[in-house]
Amino acid sequence: MQQISLKVYSDLYEPANIRLKKGIPARFNIQSINNTGCGRTLVMPGLNVYKELPENGELVVEAMPDKVGESLITCSMGMFSGKVIVEE
Numbered sequence: 001m002q003q004i005s006l007k008v009y010s011d012l013y014e015p016a017n018i019r020l021k022k023g024i025p026a027r028f029n030i031q032s033i034n035n036t037g038c039g040r041t042l043v044m045p046g047l048n049v050y051k052e053l054p055e056n057g058e059l060v061v062e063a064m065p066d067k068v069g070e071s072l073i074t075c076s077m078g079m080f081s082g083k084v085i086v087e088e
């Protein structure tokens with residue numbers, strides 16, 4: 001299991017770039033911090049993640065990176081950009 005700590009604010013992700021190994025389940029330990037807008041919807045299309053976050057709070061999301069390449073971390077409208085980079 002790959003463990004990733006991800007902080008989500010209203011309009012940014014920290015870290016903005018997340019590197020994952022292909023084929024190993026990823027557990028995102030997410031901290032949502034003063035997150036009041038559309039950024040409360042966390043979307044990682046490359047990992048099939050679509051999750052509503054609380055304004056403040058913690059949440060665990062698990063996903064399987066099964067395809068090498070880059071995809072976005074973004075809101076429901078595709079506004080804010082982080083990146084998921086899956087490597088062999």
Ligand SMILES: [Cu+2]
Binds near residue numbers: 039075076078079080
């Ligand atoms: Cu948005």
